[in-house]
Amino acid sequence: MVLDEATVDALRAQLPRVASVVVAEVMQQVPAYDVPFQGRMGKIIERAVQVSLASFVTLAGGAAPQGAPVGVGVAAARELGQAEAQRGRPVEALLSAYRVGASAAWRELSVEAIAAGVDAATLGRFAELVFTYIDELSAASVAGHNQQTSSAERERLVQLDRLTRGLLTGLPELALDEAVAAAGWVPPRTLTAVLVERDRVLTTAGVLDPRTLTLVEDLPGADDHAVLLVPDSGGRSRARLLEVLAGHDAIVGPARPWAEVSGSYARALSAVALRRSGVLDTDAVLPELVLHADPSALADLREVTLAPFADLPEETAERLKDTLRAWLLLQGRRELVAETLHVHPQTVRYRMNQVRDLYGERLADPDEVFALVLALGR
Missing domain, CATH: 3.30.70 (Alpha-Beta Plaits)
Incomplete structure (x- = not known):
């Protein structure tokens, strides 16, 4: 036991006032908490401060076994860490709030302890207990923050995976909007x-x-x-x-x-x-x-359109096909065709005479020419 029962009772009577002082100083000194605590978050913080102070005073009075967990105080601190992570606040802001709160709580409680007649040696042990307790609460809040952050990150990744799959499979607009919202994606x-x-x-x-x-x-x-x-x-x-x-x-x-x-x-x-x-x-x-969008259709087109080459020796057929492809793409400009194929212009003339013997008037038909361009495409 650090404090006697009478001192503990005196401190308990001051806890509502001390809690108000702690909250006010945290709001004043920690930028992340420079607005009044409101709504669900405000209730969580107010409860955490009051429960933590009450739990600490009980511990200082020796009601809890030495080395035992701080119980509801730690549970409240863990919940506070989780709530901060849900709001997107970094854990460093919360730890700063603990340091400021510990200083304020120690200042107010030490004044009450001295007024109750606590001697210097006991006051020193009391101070050590205050800051050890704050360290334990800080660790609990960090654990709660990390747990919530890890859980939220896992859930975010799951939702992003679902969104990505939905985008690839072409989800309907409404379902896609819901997936975007669930993933928190911009x-x-x-x-x-x-x-x-x-x-x-x-x-x-x-x-x-x-x-x-x-x-x-x-x-x-x-x-x-x-x-x-x-x-x-x-x-x-x-x-x-x-x-x-x-x-x-x-x-x-x-x-x-x-x-x-x-x-x-x-x-x-x-x-x-x-x-x-x-x-x-x-x-x-x-x-x-x-x-190549429809390989089967392309194969059929080539078989039909290039049928005139079928009875020729393979090497001859390939040379005539290459010449015809270049002739069509270069709009019959013999010199350019010869340059492209690295042959003499007379060779181009000779080969194209062979092609005309095979195709006849079909080379003057735009539809046939279009089919040949496709069939001879790479």
Whole structure:
């Protein structure tokens, strides 16, 4: 026992006043608490101060076994730490409040203890008990703050994962708005889907905007990839995105309004078949993507449209196809065709005479020419 029963009773009688002084000084000296405590938070803090003081005075009177936990005082401190984390306050602000509160409480209680006749030695032990108790309350509040922060962060990550999956699968507008609210996410103007291999997602994400959304597991339509949804990387910002990704194997879809990013993701998926090392910008390979959008239809088109070459030796057929492709793309300018193929212009004339023998008037038909351009596309 540090204090006798009469002193404890005298201190208990002063607890409401001391609690008011503690709260007032915390509001005055700690910037984070410079407004009146109101609502649920105000009640929690008021209760925490009163319970902590009452619990401490009981401990000082020896009612609790030595070394026993401080009971409700610690529980209130833990609850206060959790409440502060919910409000987004850093734990440092709370610890500052404890230091200010401890000084104020000690000043007021020591005056009462001296008035009750407590000697100097006992007053010294009383002071030690005050600050040891505050340390215990501080530790409890830190634990409560950390617990709430960890729990909130886990929940936030779960909600962001659900939001990302919803964006990729094209959730209806109402469901998407609910997912955004649940995740506490602030939508950017646009999102750009970037596909990377799973084992490279962390290194790639590290060079991107920290607001980037990531989905690795159970990716719809691309189980062997991860996706990164990069905010505000359209227009002039796209060049910066491609520059940042240099050195990272990635497929970059087009920028889309954030709620329509499933279209960017679908475009990136369609480019997987064109995969090459480094960065593949889908905006730069649109003709190839269109050409390979339906492989079966393309195969049938080639079989029908290129049928005149079927009876020729393979090498001859390939030379004539290359010549016809260049002729069509260069609009029949023989000198340019020869330069492109690295042959003599007379060779171009000879080969094209062979092609005309195979196709006849079909080369003058715009629809046939269009089909040939597609069929001869790379």
